[in-house]
Amino acid sequence: MDFTTLTFVSAAEALEKGELSSRELCRMLIEKRESIDSRLKAYIHFNPEKIMAHADEADERRAAGRAYSKFDGLPLAVKDNFAVRGEPCTCASRILKDFISPYDATVTSRLRRAGIIFAGRTNMDEFAMGSTNENSGWEPVSNPWDLQRIPGGSSGGSAAAVGAGEALAALGSDTGGSIRLPAGYCGAVGLKPTYGRVSRFGLVAFASSLDQIGPLTRDTRDSACLLDLMAGPDSKDSTTLPQPPENFTDRLAEGGLKGMRIGLPKEYMDGEGLDPEVKNTVEQAAEKMRQEGAEIIEVSLPHNPYAVAAYYIIAPAEASANLARFDGIRYGMRDEEGAKQGILELYRKTRAKGFGDEVKRRIILGTYVLSSGSHDAYYLRAQKVRTLIRQDFNEAFRQCDILLGPTAPAPASRKGELTSPLEMYLTDAYTLPANLAGICAISLPAAFSKSGLPIAVQLLGPALGEKQLLRTAHQFEQINQLQIGTPDIPA
Ligand code: GLN
Numbered sequence: 001m002d003f004t005t006l007t008f009v010s011a012a013e014a015l016e017k018g019e020l021s022s023r024e025l026c027r028m029l030i031e032k033r034e035s036i037d038s039r040l041k042a043y044i045h046f047n048p049e050k051i052m053a054h055a056d057e058a059d060e061r062r063a064a065g066r067a068y069s070k071f072d073g074l075p076l077a078v079k080d081n082f083a084v085r086g087e088p089c090t091c092a093s094r095i096l097k098d099f100i101s102p103y104d105a106t107v108t109s110r111l112r113r114a115g116i117i118f119a120g121r122t123n124m125d126e127f128a129m130g131s132t133n134e135n136s137g138w139e140p141v142s143n144p145w146d147l148q149r150i151p152g153g154s155s156g157g158s159a160a161a162v163g164a165g166e167a168l169a170a171l172g173s174d175t176g177g178s179i180r181l182p183a184g185y186c187g188a189v190g191l192k193p194t195y196g197r198v199s200r201f202g203l204v205a206f207a208s209s210l211d212q213i214g215p216l217t218r219d220t221r222d223s224a225c226l227l228d229l230m231a232g233p234d235s236k237d238s239t240t241l242p243q244p245p246e247n248f249t250d251r252l253a254e255g256g257l258k259g260m261r262i263g264l265p266k267e268y269m270d271g272e273g274l275d276p277e278v279k280n281t282v283e284q285a286a287e288k289m290r291q292e293g294a295e296i297i298e299v300s301l302p303h304n305p306y307a308v309a310a311y312y313i314i315a316p317a318e319a320s321a322n323l324a325r326f327d328g329i330r331y332g333m334r335d336e337e338g339a340k341q342g343i344l345e346l347y348r349k350t351r352a353k354g355f356g357d358e359v360k361r362r363i364i365l366g367t368y369v370l371s372s373g374s375h376d377a378y379y380l381r382a383q384k385v386r387t388l389i390r391q392d393f394n395e396a397f398r399q400c401d402i403l404l405g406p407t408a409p410a411p412a413s414r415k416g417e418l419t420s421p422l423e424m425y426l427t428d429a430y431t432l433p434a435n436l437a438g439i440c441a442i443s444l445p446a447a448f449s450k451s452g453l454p455i456a457v458q459l460l461g462p463a464l465g466e467k468q469l470l471r472t473a474h475q476f477e478q479i480n481q482l483q484i485g486t487p488d489i490p491a
Contacts, residue, residue, distance in 0.1 A: 003028035004165030004486040008222040009249075011168055012071050015062065022055040022062075022073025022117070029075050029119060033166045036489045039147055041139045042161040044080050045088050046120040051075060054117040061115070071229070072115025077161050077170035080121040081128055082213075083202035084108045087118065091204050092136040093126045095354025096332040105202020106237065107171065107213055107230045114229055122157030122170055126356045127323065128178055128206045130154050131427045132418060135358040140415065143185060145453050145487045149412040152182030158216045159186035163454070165486035169217040169226060173203055175210045176311050177407075177431025180443035184407035184456030187445045187484045188216045189473070191223040194463045195438035196241035198227075199234035207318035208239075210311075210435040218484075220474040223442065224248035227466065241464070248470050255471040257479075258293030262286065262472075263400030265301045268430055275410035281447045281455045282406050288479050289404070299396040299403065303388040307433040310389065312425055313369050313382035314436070319359075320366025326354065361421065390437040393462070402472045403460040406430050407443040411453035430458060440466050442473045445484050454484065 001020060014020035030048045037043055058073030067073075078084060081091045083101040085108075090096040104112060112118075125135035133141045133156030141156040143149040144164035151160040155172030158179075162170050163186030172179040174192040183190025191214040198213045205211060215226035225248075232245035264286055269279065286296045328334040328350030338349030355363070369378040396403060408427055418424045434441040441460040449455055459476070461469035 001028070003032050006168060007218045008071075008074060008169045009225055011074055015073055016070055022058040023052065025073070026051050026055040026075050026117065026119065029166070029168070033120070035491060036164060036166055039142060039489055040144060040160050040164055040166070041141050042122055042157040042164065042166060043077070043120045044090065044092060044123050044138055044157065051117060051119045058115055058117065068113060068115035073117065074115070075117045075119030075168060076111065077120050077122050077158055077167035078108070078118050079124055079155050079158050079170070079172050081124065081173055081204040082108055082171060084118050088121065089204065090137070091127045092124045092138055093354065093356070093359070094137045094333065095326050095350070099332040103202065106199035106234045108202065111229055120167070122155070122161055124157055125154035126359050127204070127319070128154040128173055128175055129319070129358050129362055131177070131181055131424050132413070133157070133182070134415065135356060137356055143412050144489060145187065146412070147489070149414055149453070150185070152185035152408070152412060154178040154182070155216060156182045159183050159188050159190065162186065162188040162216050162218060163486070164489060169215055169222050172214060172216050173206070174212050174214055174435065175206045176315060176435050177428045179214045179216060180407050180431050180441060180458060181428065183216050184443045184445070185412035185454065187454035188218065189220055189223050189445070190214065190216045190443045191227065192434060192441050193227060193231065193466060194241070194440045195435075196239050197440070197464070197466065198230050199237040199240050201234055201236035205322040207315040208322065209318060210315060212435070220442070220444070220470060220477050221249065221252060224252050224470045243464060246467065248467060252471060252474050255468070255475070256293070257289050257472070257475050260294045260402065260472065261297055261400040262289055262294045263297050263299035263396055263403045265299050265304065265396065265403055265405055267301050267304045268405035271409070271429065273409050273426065274406065277449050278406045278408070278410060278455055282404065282457050285446055285457045285476065285480070286404055289476065292475065292479055297400050299399055301389070301392040301396060301433070303385060303392050304433050306385050307389055307436055308425055308429050310382040310385040311428070311432045311436060313378050314386060316362040316366035317370050317379050318366070320363045320370065323359070323363055326351065358421070386436045389433055393437045393439055397462040401468060405458050405460070407456040407458040411449045411451070411455055434460055439463050440469050442469055444473055444477060445482055446480060447482065
């Protein structure tokens with residue numbers, strides 16, 4: 001059996017049929033990682049002994065007829081900003097270098113109860129701030145399809161690991177596209193659920209009104225399956241929605257595209273800087289869906305061109321408040337020199353040494369837009385724009401069931417190519433509107449560029465519209481028949 005051809009669901013089936021043991025599965029994962037990760041740097045922490053010990057326990061449970069679930073013994077990679085009890089959680093920041101999480105996030109405890117093995121923590125932009133992974137406090141991740149290119153961010157390690165076949169599936173977080181953008185660049189499927197669908201308890205907060213947790217997988221069935229395992233209300237996160245858990249997997253293939261109304265937002269298709277190959281991929285996707293009986297409608301999201309500006313005020317504002325807790329006293333790093341000079345110097349020196357440039361930029365920007373003289377001009381205004389963006393989506397979803405557009409303006413750029421923060425921020429133009437509106441969206445690999453890089457399309461659904469979103473994505477996957485495979489990575 002070849003590890004790179006397995007999915008989360010197919011591996012579960014193989015375990016159930018006894019064709020594979022968790023030990024064999026985890027061994028394949030460990031070997032694959034050993035052979036390629038020195039090139040990719042997708043993982044920050046990886047403990048083969050611990051993984052194998054968990055695998056043996058899972059095999060014993062299954063043999064005794066006491067498997068926790070049909071997924072018992074499956075390995076899952078986890079972005080390094082989730083709390084997993086007893087494991088490091090650094091958010092790829094020097095300030096959390098030696099931090100060990102004393103508790104489980106709600107998602108990790110739910111997955112743990114299903115018998116999932118947390119197999120490695122994936123690299124990311126520091127505190128999930130970035131779109132290229134070049135802001136990792138450790139080493140930047142490479143794109144598996146071209147090692148000179150970025151994997152996207154901020155869940156770049158998760159996306160590269162899945163795209164390269166050194167993870168069955170992975171968890172990521174998406175505040176302004178951080179699951180979908182890297183999934184798109186690396187040839188993985190990336191799902192951002194509706195805000196409140198999945199508990200954020202135990203996810204290190206970046207921008208609390210935007211953050212959502214979701215899976216990065218090899219196909220849409222795996223996305224549905226992982227969402228089933230994670231979603232649902234949680235008393236530890238008051239922003240979770242009361243909807244009881246639904247089953248997204250069992251009837252995923254039902255429905256078909258016939259009669260569905262698919263909206264193409266004109267602002268997405270006419271946007272400045274949209275690469276012709278990406279535009280063509282989205283148009284081809286629309287055409288294929290039309291041939292299956294979907295109606296393609298042009299819709300308008302008139303305030304979307306202001307989304308990047310609004311997001312880069314709101315997200316830093318929330319980040320500046322959330323990151324105040326990293327003060328040299330409560331978590332992680334503490335500058336002892338500073339401590340001798342009093343509390344202010346302790347804060348200053350710890351934060352100056354512990355945070356990287358992009359994180360500092362966000363904290364400064366966020367503090368500025370919240371300050372009394374600027375609050376109304378920037379923060380309040382951005383919130384008003386956010387409301388208009390949400391209303392645009394509501395209006396669009398009155399005219400159509402699902403929206404279709406690009407995930408990113410172009411395929412993955414070269415490392416170092418985006419030289420200013422603004423250039424990087426602009427790559428989020430198609431992904432971050434969904435976070436501002438709180439709706440659900442999924443990125444799917446759809447084609448390869450002439451230069452051999454994955455090109456993705458994005459589908460967006462209304463709040464709590466995951467069932468239809470996943471079904472539509474699944475239909476597209478079936479009709480598009482892209483054999484994505486995994487790239488050859490020289491040793
Ligand atoms: N690229 C965006 C940012 O830097 C989104 C990050 C994310 O979704 N975590 O803020």
